[in-house]
Amino acid sequence: MTRPLRIMGVLNVTPDSFSDGGEWFDYEAAVAHGRELAAQGAAILDVGGESTRPGAEPVAEAEELRRVIPVIEALEGEATLSVDTSKLAVARAALDAGATFVNDVTAFRAAPEMAGLVAERGCECCLMHMLGEPRTMQDDPRYDDVVDDVKAFLSERAAFATAEGIAAERIALDPGIGFGKTLEHNLELLRRLDEIAALGFEVVIGASRKSFLGRLTGREDPHQRVAATLATTVLALERGATVFRVHDVAETADALKVAAATLRRDGP
Ligand code: HH2
Numbered sequence: 001m002t003r004p005l006r007i008m009g010v011l012n013v014t015p016d017s018f019s020d021g022g023e024w025f026d027y028e029a030a031v032a033h034g035r036e037l038a039a040q041g042a043a044i045l046d047v048g049g050e051s052t053r054p055g056a057e058p059v060a061e062a063e064e065l066r067r068v069i070p071v072i073e074a075l076e077g078e079a080t081l082s083v084d085t086s087k088l089a090v091a092r093a094a095l096d097a098g099a100t101f102v103n104d105v106t107a108f109r110a111a112p113e114m115a116g117l118v119a120e121r122g123c124e125c126c127l128m129h130m131l132g133e134p135r136t137m138q139d140d141p142r143y144d145d146v147v148d149d150v151k152a153f154l155s156e157r158a159a160f161a162t163a164e165g166i167a168a169e170r171i172a173l174d175p176g177i178g179f180g181k182t183l184e185h186n187l188e189l190l191r192r193l194d195e196i197a198a199l200g201f202e203v204v205i206g207a208s209r210k211s212f213l214g215r216l217t218g219r220e221d222p223h224q225r226v227a228a229t230l231a232t233t234v235l236a237l238e239r240g241a242t243v244f245r246v247h248d249v250a251e252t253a254d255a256l257k258v259a260a261a262t263l264r265r266d267g268p
Pocket of ligand 1: 014017048051104176
């Protein structure tokens with residue numbers, strides 16, 4: 001089955017995200033940026049109100065609701081709206097406000113009831129692998145075989161989601177680049193992403209501006225990691241990913257158009 005290629009534009013309504021914290025924290029700025037990302041080719045806008053960067057502290061539910069719900073309401077109709085949350089109440093309010101996609105970095109472990117909610121509403125979801133929790137995940141992560149371990153985790157989570165009534169075609173899996181992974185783990189997951197795609201679900205890749213790219217290129221400012229991100233995007237496309245979670249949508253759209261044409265498939 002060939003799935004359409006979709007760019008998921010990152011819209012962080014946070015003061016502390018690792019690459020754009022504070023840039024879109026203000027409601028007006030967030031909505032304007034969401035519109036801009038949609039115009040640049042984002043089929044999905046992923047609205048998040050809690051940073052999951054290494055070491056991040058959790059955000060209270062009321063505050064997360066305050067950050068994301070008005071932005072989702074304002075962006076209805078611009079693109080498929082996704083909420084990046086691990087909280088049941090935030091996911092529910094986001095779906096009520098017009099979102100149709102739930103992106104949960106805990107893959108329904110933080111709030112198992114989220115699976116029933118997604119099933120009932122018939123919306124899409126992304127289940128991501130993370131070792132541990134953001135506060136501590138980068139403290140010496142270890143695996144037997146990172147790809148086998150991530151695959152086993154994602155298969156189990158997908159089985160849980162389908163058992164809760166979510167249709168397989170509405171489930172996307174994500175290896176969770178940077179979530180409890182060393183540089184070598186991230187590279188191994190990208191190199192062998194086809195093994196995750198072979199599970200048969202849609203695959204999301206989120207390598208955008210992440211710190212392993214800074215380690216490889218020597219670029220400390222995450223805004224300077226666009227070209228590095230594009231390299232991961234093209235490789236991930238070739239290995240079976242169809243959803244690309246990125247901050248730099250216009251550049252990603254160009255790269256995917258050229259890579260897709262070369263691979264004789266439709267672009268984003
Ligand atoms: N990465 C981040 C957040 N959410 N969701 C999925 N499915 N995949 C990812 O790789 C992913 C994600 C972290 O990036 P960002 O949102 O830019 O930063 P922060 O968590 O600091 O807000």
